[in-house]
Amino acid sequence: MAEQKVQTMEDFALASGISRPTVSKYFNDPDSVRSSTRQRIEAALAKFNYTPNLFAVNQNRKQTRNIGVIVPYLADPFFAEMARLIERRCIDAGYWPILFSSHGQRQMEINALETLRSLRPAGALIAPLGRASDLEVMRKFAEDVPTVAFDSNQDIGDAFVGSDNFQSIALIVDYLCRTGEPPCFFEMPPVNPNAMKRRAAYIQAMERAGQTPEIIRVGGQSWEFEAMGLEEGKRLIAERKLPTNTVLCSNDRIAIGLLAAAYQSGLRVGRGEGCALRIAGHDDHPWAQFTCPPLTTVSQNYSAIVERSVEKLFDLMSSGVKSESREEILFDGQLILRSSA
Amino acid sequence: MAEQKVQTMEDFALASGISRPTVSKYFNDPDSVRSSTRQRIEAALAKFNYTPNLFAVNQNRKQTRNIGVIVPYLADPFFAEMARLIERRCIDAGYWPILFSSHGQRQMEINALETLRSLRPAGALIAPLGRASDLEVMRKFAEDVPTVAFDSNQDIGDAFVGSDNFQSIALIVDYLCRTGEPPCFFEMPPVNPNAMKRRAAYIQAMERAGQTPEIIRVGGQSWEFEAMGLEEGKRLIAERKLPTNTVLCSNDRIAIGLLAAAYQSGLRVGRGEGCALRIAGHDDHPWAQFTCPPLTTVSQNYSAIVERSVEKLFDLMSSGVKSESREEILFDGQLILRSSA
DNA sequence: CTCAAAACTTTACGCGCGACAAATTATCAA
């Protein structure tokens, strides 16, 4: 079989005995051609292993099928998992997700936005860095590209999808108050609005329960939450500065660090007899089930958040009009009882 | 200021008073134009915020500046970290890394390769899934694109960069034998050659030390190593089937699961008095320092592996010729002593 | 000031494909 090189759609059309425009139509929507034609094309496809040149395709299409996905920190399994779900969902819908990580750095986020823009994406799903974000740049981006924000509500994009921190934090505060000493609150660094909201939600929930809020304050902009939880935790334990024997951590990564600190300090964590400390988290991080002891926490509804984000984005993309009002969609968290609290 | 729309390079050239070919030259290499010209262009750039259309650029360039990066499982922080380092390195060198995750699935890896191919990348850095990989497809890909494989040595690509499992496993086996009961070996699922090599290395090291190898066998192709370590570990402990009081895990994620199993079974882990079990891992996973107790392990030289992979790829890209011999570059591991063993 | 080299401008072509209009052919119901 003389396998001539089939590089262009022209070549392929010739080789398969179909005209180029029809082949083009097929690639845009396989169901738009007669089934007999489709079969002939697919037979040729199997033989020649041709793929349209994505650059040429996207240069000419009015709208590309690219969807940009930007997450603040890919080494955080929470975002890795979200990214995984989003990718799958987009691919299934016939789109091409392109993943960027800001790696916790302002400039990387800006770069990602610029690169993304030059790809003329049909839409974007963005979890902003938060305080480190350049909102100006992001707003300009969102003016041109349908954008859904998730996780961190920075008032950018045409919609936001995330968790209701006030509901979820209240849930676990109530649980902790009901089953033992009221919790103090181990903050995460104020990198994004979630940090602020969770703190406020904690205060609100404590006051409603008639308790005095106690907050372990944390500064900085670092995303190395585990290290922070460990170091700060060791110090607090050594200096006996923990206000109560129950600690609610602003997120699970902080809790993982604090669990390590407790272990290294010889404190037994849990809600049973002989335990000196209760530790709870927030997010239901993929590895919260493997900590020692397994972490009691509030789950974020990963799949619901992804599902609605993508759905909302597709709506925006197809409608074409910029809605004047920014929609905010919040999902409830769920109590995940394990043995750490 | 009448800000006319500057969309194309033509517009931009007109607006900045420079000819289009010169502008084009500037974007390809800012140093290739006279500095006075460069300043004029950059002044206009600040004013008009123009970016060349990536699709048009890449369609015409003989070689794009895209570099494909494929990892088997992005939710694994080891790969997340590797991806992060690779991305940074490529961007610094003026390339555009595009990240794909196979999510542990054969078909996703094939898709990634196909999508990547249609981006006509200048090169690719691939950590293959391993046994689940379609080697046929991968080899065909590597015929057309300069490819460096890392982490998992599947005999594809023009070079391989990774760790010397025989060196690293021997290191920790010797340490464990020297300081206590010789270790048994808790396998990872045989997803890739590393699994096989580490097992073989363990056997070799034990025999050289005059000890009898004891292997806890694991099957399947799952990438959920922690869950496997936890469940299998609980079973083994409950049924008292652990051959020795020292367990060397094939990687840190297995060890994290086993640590959780030990904790939940009430076994104290460590090398001190009153400890029932020693557990060691392999890789120096980003979170090995936060386990309870902190994990003794062998580190992989992340930065060296990344550095050499990227360097090797750039060599291949610039030389243009396919070297007839496949180079294999292995780095030594280093003993990381913490308190789990 | 002179002159060659370097940098620039002008002009033109082509990349691979989407999109469209007009002409042709295949399909299916009556």
Added chain:
DNA sequence: TTGATAATTTGTCGCGCGTAAAGTTTTGAG
């Protein structure tokens, strides 16, 4: 069989840019 309709073919244009050739200007050394 006929006609209407859907599907396909033919032909043609243009997307935004890289690239090359040929002509023009600028630069800097002597």
